[in-house]
Each structure stands twice: as C-alpha cells, then as structure tokens.
Amino acid sequence: MGESKLAPPGAHLRQEKRSIELTAVEHHAPIVGSASSPLTWAGEDDTRAFAEQLAAQPALADAFIALHGNLGAGKTTLVRHLLRALGVQGRVKSPTYAVAEPYELPGQTAWHFDFYRFDDPREWEDAGFRDIFAGPGLKIAEWPENAAGLLPLPDLDIHIALLDADRRAVTLQANTARGAELLA
Numbered sequence: 001m002g003e004s005k006l007a008p009p010g011a012h013l014r015q016e017k018r019s020i021e022l023t024a025v026e027h028h029a030p031i032v033g034s035a036s037s038p039l040t041w042a043g044e045d046d047t048r049a050f051a052e053q054l055a056a057q058p059a060l061a062d063a064f065i066a067l068h069g070n071l072g073a074g075k076t077t078l079v080r081h082l083l084r085a086l087g088v089q090g091r092v093k094s095p096t097y098a099v100a101e102p103y104e105l106p107g108q109t110a111w112h113f114d115f116y117r118f119d120d121p122r123e124w125e126d127a128g129f130r131d132i133f134a135g136p137g138l139k140i141a142e143w144p145e146n147a148a149g150l151l152p153l154p155d156l157d158i159h160i161a162l163l164d165a166d167r168r169a170v171t172l173q174a175n176t177a178r179g180a181e182l183l184a
Contacts, residue, residue, distance in 0.1 A: 055085035066154035155179035
C-alpha cells in the first residue's frame, strides 16, 4: 500500500487573493472591526477543522457569535462541529422551531439560537433571552438579523456563502476585543 495522497482536514482553507495554505483561526488578522479576504472551505472537513480551532480558544467561553448565510449554507453544520469539539455528546439539532437550545458543557453552558422564524420582539422578553445574553456562556445565533435591535453586538460575525455543493466562502469579522482574540 502506498502513502495516502489525501490532504489533512483544514488543508484547503485558503485566502482567495493569495494561494497560500492557511488555517482561518491561526492567520486571520486580529484587528477589531475588520474583515479578512474570504476563506474557502472545500468541504465538511474544513468546517470541522475550523470549528475545532475555534473551540480551542479560551475566549470562546463567554463569546457571542452571529452566523449569517442563506438556507443550506452550513451554519448549523458549523455549530454542530463546534459543540462537538467543546464536548457535547448526543444529538445537536437545529433550534429552528424551538428558537433556542441549551447545551451543558464541562464548566459552562452554550446556547444555540435560530431566529429564522422569529418575528415578535415580545417573545424576546418572554423567553428570557435578554438575561441569557447578559449572562455567562457561549451564545451562537443563526439569522441574527431577524432579532436586530434586540441582540447585543456579536463578538464575531461569520458569513458563510455557498460557492457550489461542497465549497463555502467564509468571511470572519471581529467586532470586539474578544472577537479579535478568537481570531488571533
């Protein structure tokens, strides 16, 4: 048997303007309020590799991450890989109908929000979301634009765009010092 010619996960993470191989978290410029050139995730292994790198960042414990992208872009897939990398066992499902799903992690809680069907600001108050976002723990929100004006400023915005069936263009933007630390 010969040596495998398969690249390891994350090997295809690339900046579009330069054709050097890089990993998103290790090489993104940690400048608050700036966005990098889009990264390309060539498949789910790249999504998993990025999630594992992000999960290794201590600043993630109390971060708020906003995920943007069309249906099917891979937002929930990213969350699933991130939560798995943080130690979640069992099923990780999309909270499209429930709006929020809590996950107990070793030493912390993570909240996965999906505001796709969100249309009543009273629901925000009634559900106690203000308290959740003001408290400790990781908060990840899909479709944050549907709760605009109610959400705090995300530490990190992740924009995912479909290029084709397998590839995604991903833009990362740090909005706070914590967000910059996540990308450092």
